Amino acid sequence: MNIFDRNAKRLQKERAALSADVGLYDYLKEEVGFRLADRVFDIKREFKTAADIGCNRGFISRHILAECVEHLTLTDTSATMLEQAQGTPGLQMHKQLQDEEQLDFEENSLDLIISSLSLHWVNDLPGCFARIKRSLKPDGVFIASLFGGDTLYELRSSLQLAELERKGGIAPHVSPFTQIRDIGSLLNRAGFTMLTIDTDELIIGYPSMFELMWDLKGMAENNAAFNRPAHLSRETMLAASAIYKELYGKPNEEGIPATFQIIYLVGWKPGPNQPQPLPRGTAEVSLKDLGTIFEKGGKIKLDQDT
Known part of the structure; x- marks a missing residue:
């Protein structure tokens, strides 16, 4: 069963990339891309061939050094975002339009696959992980980040309480996110070994709920679920903003916090040179x-x- 409308997400990304002030909304993805690139540097190996799937505007490639990765393939569903992605000096890059749900790399062709804040929009995550493993060479590594289940819990609960009060029911205004407890089992199911999974929380302050929602749209992180409501009334929005401030705003301080839970994962394709447990x-x-x-x-x- 498909949860997300992939075509709607592609159009959202296109609209965000075509905005004149698109760079204003890079702050979150830029920070996570930098942290993910740092994890690549921690692996003391030179990768000949690598791919960044769902690259957005190149939030990883702008930090990857040619001394670490020789050739990097960038993929995304948005042609405009793909065009805007840039790399560091000396890094060989190739760009191609490709959906993360339909990866088309040759089997055993890549040393490294990376993805930053893109896989949480994939419908078939187990299938995506299996295709990633198939594309990796033996002893190849998969490193990724995605939003976790606690992301934007303040916004979700505020909108739900406001709709319960005004409408007597709730609608899914915030897309569902993967729980960290599920990531390990999905990677194991796909056949990855030597897993490393951890989380980080980024709490960002906004003047009000409206600025938060505006920035989410600028990041192309607005709701793309098939069952998303077509309209949110002004009355409900104002009520949700007041609830948000009352429940999560700090006393005697302006603004509201928004939590982004980031799940980082590292998984290795089995290979003959990997450490093995004793019998x-x-x-x-x-x-x-x-x-x-x-x-x-x-x-x-x-x-x-x-």
Whole structure:
């Protein structure tokens, strides 16, 4: 079952990219792209071939150095955003229009696949992960970020309370996000190993709820679910703004906070040179004896069964 309207999301991205002040709304994606690129640098390896899927306006490529990645392929559904993406000096880049839901790379062709704040709009995330793994070479790595389930919880609850009060029911005005507890199982299901998953929270202040919603539109992060309502009444908007300020605004301070939960993930395609666990039953001591071993300064091999 499809949740998101991919064509609507493509049009939203096109409209945002064609705006004269599009750069004003880069602050969040720029910060997350920088943090994700830093995780690529932490891997002490030179990647010959890499791909940035759902690259937006190049929030990762503008931080990737040629000394780290030799050739980077940028993909996105928005032709205008793809055109605006730039790289660092010396970085070889190739751009192609491609949907994250229909990746078309050759099998075992890439050393690295990266994606920043794009995969939360994918309907078939397990299928997307499987295609990413298929495209990677053995011992290739997948590094990505996406919005987590706690993102914009203040806005979501304020709109729901306002609609309950005014309309007697609620509509989905904020798109659903993936929960962190699901990411690990989806990556395991796709066949990735040596997983690393962590979260970060960015809390950004806005004068009011209206500026937040305006910025979300400028980022092309407005709602793209199929069941999104076509209209939100002025009365409900004003009520939601007052509720937002009352519930989440700090006393004696102007403005309101908005929380963005970022999930970072790293997964490796199995390869012959990766570290392997020792066979079960080959340990020399039990976990209950750790204290004694450490006191004597000894070296141990643990039994996985314990």
